[in-house]
Amino acid sequence: MKVRKTLALPSRATLLGSAFVMAGLPAMAGGDLIWARYGDIDSLDPHRATSTLSMQVWDQIYDTLLAFDEDGVARPNLAESWEVSEDGLSYTFTLQEGVICHDGTAFGAEDVKFTIDRAFGDNPSLTRTSWGPITGVEVVDDLVVTVSLDSTFGAFLPFLADSFSSIVCASNADATDFGTRTAIGTGPFKLVSWVQGDEAVLERNDDYRNFGKPVENAGPVHIDRLIVRTIPEPQTRLAALRTGEAHIAEPPFDDIPDIQASDELNLVVAENTGQNVFWQYTVSRAPFDDIRARQAVAHATDPEMAIEIVYGGTNQREWCPIAAGVFGNDQEFCAQYGYPYDPDRARELLAEMGYGPGNPLETTMYVWTGGNRHILAEIFQAQLADVGIQASIEIMDIGTMNARVREDNERTGTDAPGTFNMMTWGWYDPDILFALWHQGGAYAGYQSDELDAMLELTRELTDEDARLAAVQDVIRYLMTNAIHVGLYTPGWEWIFALRPEVEGFKVGAFLHPMFQDVRLTD
C-alpha cells in the first residue's frame, strides 16, 4: 500500500524542524530527558485507551510488527517478513530473532498470539474493530505466527504499524496491575513508575533493537531516562522549558512567533499528523435529521478565517473527511463536494426550513477542551449567529464528548434539539471511516445500508486502485449528505518546542515521536 504525502506546512516552521535532524555533534552520554505534555496517558494498556497522548507513550514502551516509514508506509519491523495466502485470508509473519522483552524473556510468536487473543478476549480492545475480521492466531514455531481472517482486509498491514497493535509480552499475563504499574514490551524504554496525572518515568532498555522505525540508531537509546510529565497549563509548560525543568514541550500557541524569533528554543513541527477536525451532527432527530440544517451549518462557518485568527498559518484547511497524508485524501476531489463559506446560501437553506430572523435555529455545539479550540468555537458561534443559528457552546473532555455524541444519537423520544460537534480523529488509514460510520459504529450516527455496503467494500479490497475508488465513493457520500464535514488538519498542537541541548528528536508520520536518536549536549 502506498500513502501519498502532502505537505503544506508553513515553511518557517518546517525549516526550523529540519535543523534538528543534524547529529554527530559532541554529545554528553545519557542524561534524563523531560518531556512536558498538556495531558497524561489514560492507560499503559494499549487495549484500554484511544488518545494520542497514550499512544505516544506506548510507542516508547512497546514495539509493533510493522512500522511506518517517513512517508507513512508500513514497513517490516518486529516482523522481518510476511506472506499472504492466495485468498488474502491468512497472513504468516516471520519474527526477528533475539528480541528480548523487558522482563528478560525472549520475544516470539507466543507474544503476538497473546496480544491478539487479548484484544479479542473477555474485555476486548477498545479498537478491536480496527484489528479487522480476525478469526484466529496460530503459533507455527517460536518465530512464526499465522493470523487468519474471515474476509480480506485492506487496512490490516497499516494497522499492524499503528500503536493500537503494540505487542504486549505474554509475561504480562501474570501481572495483576498491567496497564498501571506493569507494562512489559520490547520498546526502547522500560517502565519505572507512573503517577497518573503527574509523570511517567521510563528508563533505557539496553536490549532494544530497532528494525523498521525511520531513525538512524539501531541500538539502545542514548539517554538514560525519559520522564513524561503532565503540565496542562501552556504558560506553565513554557516557563518550565525556559527554566530547564522540561526539555521538550508543546508551546502555548500565542508564543510561537516569539519562540521563532528568538534562539532560546527550537521548534519541531509534526508533519503528516493524520488528524482531521470535522463537523458531525445528531442525525437522529430535528433539526439535523434534515440535510439542509447540516448544510447550513457548514456553509455558515468559515474555517479558513477562523484558523487564520486562532492558529496563524500553522493549520491547514481540510476539505476531506480524512486527513491530508492519509490514503485517499485528495483536496481537489473533496472540494468539489465541500461546503464553501456562503452565509447567503445558509440563510436560504434555513428559510426553506422555516427558520428566519424571528425564529432562529437553536442548538448546542460540543467542543473538546484544549488546543485553543474554545476560541475557534466562539468564532464559529458568532458566524452562525450571523445567519440565524443560535448555538450555545459546551466544552468537555474528549472522552466525554465521544460518549455524549453517541448518547445524543441514541436518545429517542425527546423534544430537545439535536446537537452538533467539532470532533477530532487521528488515524493512519481511511479505515477510520468504517469505525465511525458503519452501523453500530463509534457514534451510532448516520444509519444507511447503502453507506454500510460502500464501507465494507473499502475494507475488503486490497488492490490499491480499486480501494482508492471505493474510498472516494465513501468520501463523496459522506460529503454530499453532509454527514462528515472536514474543517482543518491540526498542526499547532503537534509543534514541539525543544531546548537547544536536545538533538535528534523526530516526529514520524501519524504523530509518533521517536527518541532513538535523541542526545542531550552540554
Add this chain to the structure above:
Amino acid sequence: MLRFIAQRLFAALITIWIATIAVTLLIHLVPGDPVRIMYAGFQTTEAEIEAIRQRLGLDQPVWRQYFMYLGRVLQGDLGHSIVGSQPVLDTLLQRFPATLALTVSALIIAVVVGGTLGFFAAYRRGTVWDFGAMTLAIVGVSMPHFWLGLLLLFLFSMTLGWLPVGGSGWRNLILPALTLGLATGAVIARLTRSAMIDIFDQDFVRTAHAKGLPKTLVLYRHALRSGLVPIVSMLGLQFAYLMGGAIVIENVFAWNGVGRLAIQAVFARDYPLIQGFILFFATVVALVSVIIDVTYALLDPRIRYGT
C-alpha cells in the same frame, strides 16, 4: 476522655456512612443510563454494554446495589476509574500526599499570619492598626483565591522568575501554599480578633492586669492560652474549607493532588472516581475533625466530655 473520643469517632462513622449512601444515589440521579454514559466508548457493542451492566451489578435493585457497594468499600475496593480503568483507591492514595502537603502548609501559613494579625488587631483594638489589619483581612476574604494565585504566579514566576511552576518539588509548593494560606489566613484573622476581644474582656485578664502583672506575662500566660481554645475549635471547619479550596488552587498551579483529579473526573464524567473522591474527602474531613475535637478537649480543661 476515652468515651469522648469514642463518641466523636462514632459521629465520624455516621458521616462516612451517609456519604456512602449519597454516592450510591449520585449515580442513579444522573439522567440517562449510567452504563451507557460511562462505558459506551469507541466500538462498544450492545452485548458488551449488557455484560458491563451485569458485571457492575447495575441490573440489580438499588438497595441491593448499595449493599454490594458497601461490601466492596469495606474491603477497600472503590471500583475502577473509567478513564484508564485504574483502581480508584490507589489513584486517590497516590495523589493524597500532595494535597495533604498543600493543605497542611497552607494551614500553618494561615494560622501564623491570620492568628498574628487577629491577635494584634484585638490587642490594639480601636486604633488605626486594628482598622488597617481588619481592612487587610476583609480584602483578603473578598479576593477570589484563584485570582490571588494568578497574581502571585504572574508576579513571582512570570515576571520575577523566582519560583518554578508545575512540578512536584517543595519549591513548587510555595506559591500554592501561600495562596491558600493567605486566603484562609484572612478568615482566621477575623475569627481570632473577635475571640481575643472576648478574652481580653473577661474578668481573669482584667484581674491580672489590676494585680499589676507585667503586660506581656498577662498576654502570654493568660490571654493567649485561653485564646487558643476558640481558635483550635474553628480549625476543624477551616481545614474542611482548606481541602475545598485546595481543589481550585491545585488546578491553578498544576499541583497534582486529589483536587485536580476530582476536576478531571467531573470533566470526564468518571463517576466511580467522583464517587470515590467524595467518599474519600468526607472521610478525611471527618477524621481530621475528630482529631481537632480531641485536641480541643485536651486544651480546654473546662470542656464537659460527652456534650
Add this chain to the structure above:
Amino acid sequence: MSAPAEPLAAEARVAPRRVLWALLRSPSGAVGLAIVLLLIVVALLAPAIAPYDPYRMASGPRLAAPSWDHWMGTDQLGRDVFSRVVYGSRLTLMIGTIAVGISLTAGLLLGLIAGYAGGWPERILMRLVDVVFSFTEIVIALACLAILGVGLINAMIAIGIASIPFYARITHSVVLVEKNKPYFEAAIAAGASHLRLIFLHLLPNVIPTLIVVGTLGVSTAVLAAAGLSFLGLGAQPPQPEWGFMLSSSRDLISRAPWMMIFPGLAIAITVLGFNLLGDGVREVLDPRQRAR
C-alpha cells in the same frame, strides 16, 4: 468564604428606616452599600455604560493593551474587556440572587420545621444537615454538577443546593432561642395553629439574622460561581462571566495581563461590597456587636 454568622439577639428587630440611617453611619455599611448600589446601577445601565457590544469580535485589535479606546484592553478575539466586565455584572447579580434564593428558601424551611418540630425529626434532620455541611460546599457543588452537567444555570443551582445546610443551621439555632421565649409560650397557650406559630411568630424573628447571613451569602455564592466558571464547570462561551474570563486569561497571562487583572478586580470589589454590607447590617442589627 465568610465567617459563620452567629444568630442575632432578639432585640435585633429595628425599624427599617433606622436601620438604613445606622447603616450609613457605620463605615463598613456605607462603603458596602455604595459598592452594591454601584453594581446594581452598572448592571441596569450596562448598554448605556459599555462602549462596545460585549460579544462583538474585532471591536479593536486582538490582545490590545488598555488604552483610551479600550480602557481595559481587548481579549484574544478583539472584544472590549471593559464592556464585557460591565455586562458581567448582570450575570454576577443573577448568580447571587438565584443561588442565595435557593439556599435561603430551602434552608429557612428546613431550619424552621426542624426547630419547631423538635424531638426525633429535629435530631435526624439536623444530624443530616450537619453531615452534609461537613462535606463542604465545593464538594457538594461538584457532586451536583456531576449530576446536572456543566453550565452557568446548573452552577447556580449547585451552589444554591450546597449552601442549604448552612442556612438550615442558622435558622435552626435562632428558632431554638425563640421557642423558649415567653411570647412564644403564650402563643402556644392561646392555642395558635402550627402554621400560625411557624409563620407569624417564628419567621419574623428569624428574618433579621437571615438578612445578614443572606447578604454575606451573596459574596460566598459569587466567589463559588466564579470558581466553578474558572474551572470550566460554570459559564460557557461567549458569556462574559468574570470567573470564566479569568480562566480564559490563563494562557495569556504574560502576554495580556489585563485580561486577568480586571475581571478579578471586579469579583473582588463585588464580594468586598457584599461582605462590608453584611458586616454593616450585622453591626446595626446586633447591639452586642455595636457595643464593641
